[in-house]
Amino acid sequence: MSFDADVIVVGGGPAGSMASFFLAAEGVSVILLEKSAFPRYKVCGGGLTHKILAEIPFDLSGTIETTIRSIRFSHAFQHVFTRTSDEPMMYCTMRSDLDQFLLQKAAEAGTNVFTGEQVTGFIQEENGITITTKARSYRSRLLIGAEGASGIVSRVAGLRDSIEQGLAWEAEVTADPDDLKTYAQTVFLDWGTLPGGYAWVFPKKDHFSIGVGGPAVFSKQMMPYYDRFMSSIGVQNPQSSVLSPQSSVLSLQSSVLRPQTSDIRFKETLSIHSWPIPIRTKKSRFHNGHVLVTGDSAGLGDPLTGEGIYYAVRSGKLAAGACMEYLSGKTGDLDVYSQKVNDELMAELLEANRIKHLFNAVPLKIHSFVRDSDRAWRAFGKVLRGERWYKDVRNGFGKWKHLWPLVCFLAGIIEKRKEVNFLKKGFRA
Numbered sequence: 001m002s003f004d005a006d007v008i009v010v011g012g013g014p015a016g017s018m019a020s021f022f023l024a025a026e027g028v029s030v031i032l033l034e035k036s037a038f039p040r041y042k043v044c045g046g047g048l049t050h051k052i053l054a055e056i057p058f059d060l061s062g063t064i065e066t067t068i069r070s071i072r073f074s075h076a077f078q079h080v081f082t083r084t085s086d087e088p089m090m091y092c093t094m095r096s097d098l099d100q101f102l103l104q105k106a107a108e109a110g111t112n113v114f115t116g117e118q119v120t121g122f123i124q125e126e127n128g129i130t131i132t133t134k135a136r137s138y139r140s141r142l143l144i145g146a147e148g149a150s151g152i153v154s155r156v157a158g159l160r161d162s163i164e165q166g167l168a169w170e171a172e173v174t175a176d177p178d179d180l181k182t183y184a185q186t187v188f189l190d191w192g193t194l195p196g197g198y199a200w201v202f203p204k205k206d207h208f209s210i211g212v213g214g215p216a217v218f219s220k221q222m223m224p225y226y227d228r229f230m231s232s233i234g235v236q237n238p239q240s241s242v243l244s245p246q247s248s249v250l251s252l253q254s255s256v257l258r259p260q261t262s263d264i265r266f267k268e269t270l271s272i273h274s275w276p277i278p279i280r281t282k283k284s285r286f287h288n289g290h291v292l293v294t295g296d297s298a299g300l301g302d303p304l305t306g307e308g309i310y311y312a313v314r315s316g317k318l319a320a321g322a323c324m325e326y327l328s329g330k331t332g333d334l335d336v337y338s339q340k341v342n343d344e345l346m347a348e349l350l351e352a353n354r355i356k357h358l359f360n361a362v363p364l365k366i367h368s369f370v371r372d373s374d375r376a377w378r379a380f381g382k383v384l385r386g387e388r389w390y391k392d393v394r395n396g397f398g399k400w401k402h403l404w405p406l407v408c409f410l411a412g413i414i415e416k417r418k419e420v421n422f423l424k425k426g427f428r429a
């Protein structure tokens with residue numbers, strides 16, 4: 001039976017585009033099916049940690065709107081301090097531009113890109129896969145799921161065990177040009193307010209991307225959190241309220257006092273949307289037969305920070321490598337992919353989860369530690385830049401490091417209790 005391509009990739013986000021790029025660049029025939037017309041808006045902060053740059057073999061600078069060197073921390077809107085680094089800590093992009101650029105690179109490398117093609121299902125047969133879209137069907141030898149949190153490929157392949165949902169809201173908000181200039185290199189980060197969650201401001205070229213995120217169990221608390229966060233950092237323009245199809249009522253009359261405002265003069269809320277962040281909580285299988293899953297489809301979101309673009313790019317690259325080994329006859333199955341994702345990415349994400357437990361058990365202590373200790377601040381920057389990994393954090397505890405799993409386990413119990421309390425009581429007025 002004939003094939004339309006050796007590999008079909010579903011989804012044109014960072015995971016799908018980079019998997020396709022690496023395959024096509026090595027001469028493998030690839031089709032990428034994407035449901036949306038590009039460029040398309042993606043609900044995302046668009047923050048890139050420095051370590052992504054080492055994974056992408058071409059220059060991303062055209063998509064980078066701002067370079068971050070400072071973080072303004074607050075704990076429950078209070079105890080504000082700003083820390084600055086000589087070296088760039090992260091980069092801010094708009095995902096519509098970044099994803100368009102990556103997809104274009106995949107096409108230039110030889111990928112056949114079909115947009116407006118929504119995959120509705122697939123069937124694995126003995127010697128290939130038939131993929132159906134709303135319009136037609138395609139056949140390939142291998143299938144890479146990179147369809148993001150919607151998860152059609154991972155669901156049909158039975159690869160969604162141990163995935164918990166995070167949830168985040170993202171607003172694009174214009175502001176006074178002077179304020180955009182003042183904060184062009186500064187990220188705002190409020191933590192320790194919503195258990196397991198945080199709020200952020202990422203400066204972009206002509207607006208701020210502002211969001212809140214956390215465990216999906218707090219979905220009802222997120223808009224009040226967003227509202228309070230906005231009140232704590234700036235001056236609201238009463239004209240800036242919007243209601244999008246996915247938004248709940250955005251109350252501008254927050255009852256909260258504004259303890260330590262930065263007084264950003266906000267102008268207009270251009271959009272506000274929510275979207276899930278899938279988080280895998282255990283090592284698992286990331287392939288089934290001739291299907292591999294990557295990025296958000298595989299649940300590779302960072303439970304501590306919500307970062308997913310790096311893990312999407314990296315898993316896309318690993319998937320491409322595993323497909324090439326299989327197609328060249330070097331391996332008889334795709335086991336190596338699941339093994340690599342578990343050994344490399346899941347090991348790191350599970351460590352992130354342990355640090356999350358610890359942070360949520362004693363958020364103010366860690367907040368103060370980052371403020372007062374140069375060593376802690378440097379370590380924070382090194383993890384963001386990819387010079388150190390989460391797993392190195394435990395090594396920082398020297399002779400006490402063997403106690404790390406126990407301490408994090410106990411912290412996890414405290415974290416759970418805080419979550420239950422917060423669910424009962426919510427924000428105090």
Ligand SMILES: Cc1cc2nc3c(=O)[nH]c(=O)nc-3n(C[C@H](O)[C@H](O)[C@H](O)COP(=O)(O)OP(=O)(O)OC[C@H]3O[C@@H](n4cnc5c(N)ncnc54)[C@H](O)[C@@H]3O)c2cc1C
Nearest residue numbers: 011013014015035044045046047119148168295296308309
């Ligand atoms: C509010 C919010 C803020 C975030 N901020 C950050 C951040 O600052 N930094 C960071 O690193 N991560 C962030 N993330 C996480 C990040 O957005 C994701 O982890 C990342 O986009 C995953 O990339 P992906 O390629 O796996 O999936 P996606 O980027 O979601 O791409 C999936 C693609 O598949 C397409 N698709 C879906 N279903 C189908 C189908 N049936 N057929 C065909 N195509 C389909 C979609 O249209 C989409 O283009 C954030 C997430 C949220 C929700």
